[in-house]
Amino acid sequence: MPRALLLIAVLAVAACSGDQRDISLRDLRSFTGGPDEFSIIPGKELQTPKDLNTLPAPTPGGSNLTDQDPLGDAVVALGGKASARKPGNGIPAADSALLAHAGRNGVPSDIRESLAAEDEDFRRRQSRFTKIRIVKVDRYSEAYRRETLDAQKTLSKWRARGVATPTAPPDLR
Template sequence: MPRALLLIAVLAVAACSGNERDISMRDLRSFTGGPDEFSIIPGKELQTPKDFNTLPAPTPGGSNLTDQDPLGDAAVALGGRASARQPGNGVPAADGALIAHAGRNGVPADIRESLAAEDKEFRRRQSRFTKLRLVRVDRYSQAYKRFELNSQAEVAWWRRQGVTTPTAPPAAR
């Protein structure tokens, strides 16, 4: 009996670990003991530049010409521009009409900060008992399940409204 009380006391103290707990809910660590082959991104091939005077100045800790940019490469492959991901580029002129239409009813100036604070509070509430799991689980998908979009239901709703829609992905089995 005293061992059971000791175990309950230890679990209670662990559950009250305070505000410094991890609220990310993602557990993507590999438990195989081997290397994580997806964390290694090989550099691009070295090439001799046409003009050595046009090379950018070295930036210690920054990026260089041989660094891979998987997200930028994906953006280009999908018809976009890799430079759109860089901060400070603003909205392209071609997207001005879209931005104007999306903000026609007004946009709060602090929308990003407000959403970040709300999401942090949501993750804090959802991660209350994540440390008390016997098996490591990625709780992110469980926590955000009710916000998941159902493409089949959306297509059906729009079709009932008389809107012509493209086909949706097949339903998951």
């Protein structure tokens, strides 16, 4: 009996430890002690410009001609323009109809703050008992599983209604 009480006391103290606002559900740390291969982004290939006088002045901490831009490259690969990612460009004229349609019922001015507060509250509720774990795990997918779209179910629903749908990845469950 005393061992059981000791175990309960140790678990209770362990549950109370740590940061009080630790509501993170992601735990992407590597516990192997080796290098994190995803944190290294190789630079683009060096090239000699046609005119060396056109090179931009070096800016400490700034961007470099050989720096990778994975998000910009993804935008271009999907048919967009890399310049759309640069701050200060605003909304392109080609997207004005999309923006008007999305905001046709009105858009709250504090939508970002409101969603951030709601998500923080959701994560706080979902992370209540996450500290009582023997092994650290990534609980993000588990917490948001009800918010996730089931692609196969949705595809079946729309196909049953006769809507032309694109193909979807196979169900791997």
